Amino acid sequence: MDISNPRRILAVSLADSTQHLTRVIKDLTGTHPEQTSTTLAGSSHNLSLKTAYYTAEVPIWLDLISSPSEWADSFLSPEAKEVLEVLGGLVIVFSLPTQSQSDEAKTARELIQNVGKVVKEGLGGWSWDGVSLCLGVGEIDDVNEWEDCCSDLGLEFVQVRNRTIQERNEFGEKTGIPRALEALESNDWSQTSAGDLGSDFEDFEEELGIGKDSKANGKDKDGPDLDPESLDFGFDREDFAGLRQAIWNAGQENDEDFLNGEPSTGINPNEGEDLDDEEIRKIERMMVKLQAVRDTSAGLPEEQRKKVAANAVAEVMKEL
Template structure:
């Protein structure tokens, strides 16, 4: 069975958390970043099991500040984005200090809050907390049992990406476990749509604006990365505001796009045209 309009995967993590290496090992490839951030990147995974085939869209987001990310994803307008997700993959480097564990807890709580706000307690999403290799040694030692209990408190399954083989119960470990968990997820979307040629007006209008926003966002973030310690504080603050505004606009763009998926072709085209026009009034 082919799933034509599957739910999405959202892969998140702090900067340099190892999302791209994980995706490459999991899917066989990974998107190429056009700047120093992975925020806004997208990817596709051709998943095939004996029960179904699906091309799963994967969205990437970066969390330099967990509190700010939580504030955005618990807003009412983020509900449409969260509702189309079938799985969350949270990547984090194995912690070096206790404060790193606190950040990991905060991030998992932020995801749990976003899901609860959008779906209530009945969210049927897969949530994986994937520990990636840590180059700094020695790092904080925690047993797998401790990690599993910690992740479970927030509705996550803990996976050590470096683990190989199977455990004493015959269950896969490491990235193979990530694959198995995702294969078992519910990917059927409530909106069973197949975008064809007649829908090009809707797709192209949103894709063009999304691409432009991505370029602007990456450009601004790249410029900010180039500021040195003596840079003008007002310029840096202005750039940060622009980044925040564009990130909010991109999330709204995704939400509006998903809202249009439940409409008939002509209605969807009219909706797309008006929605893009209204959205760009805020730019």
């Protein structure tokens, strides 16, 4: 399938990291980005993606940030709504500081936190159907701090090292630019029509017959029966009843079970009581969100997947 009008990628870096942004874009696309006037800010560059399922020429918008907090405020303003709606990817590029307590490290954290704020508040965080990457350019060995910082904000951290470094780790997983490309290729770049932007789960709800007019018996006037056994999630009614407690338990020890798609073994906190329609709809939404996180984190190293799982479960718990 040829995607003729794909969603866009927004790639940003600090104003003094132009060389790193240039390198990353060149490594991703194969060609150097061309400056607009005397700066990369405001320019655009295409990324050619070709998989077994689609081909697309994805435009990359380039931006340089002088004040991360002001930049975040501008992108969270009503005027930026249309820009955010057409984004399918967001890439942060920064220089990995050699000292974690240096001014450079403080500035990098400020950049990540403010761009992460836009991902969380402007794009929907874990429920956003896009890809958000944080590419740290540098040769340092201990990147746990940066992995944690990014994971807390729903960003995937990828270290970009010297080109002589092998492209796979000891587990056979891709690293560096190849991992970034893998994440971008796995994304859905098809445009979402304006009418579909009101609810992340509108189509899902309509398909299952759980719209606003659903009856108390869980069946729409013309919609299908909402028997959980027919929802193709691999859960039966008892699983729905126990899912809420299982999610709470998952925050401590079962994060990976959820992301691996294993059925919950939690105990119903209201044992003996039936869930009403609203509770079932809420749990269905949470299951969709957890499944999305599971899919997007599939290529991450095990330790990073656990961190992503813990943050995803924390997000879900807030809504239950």
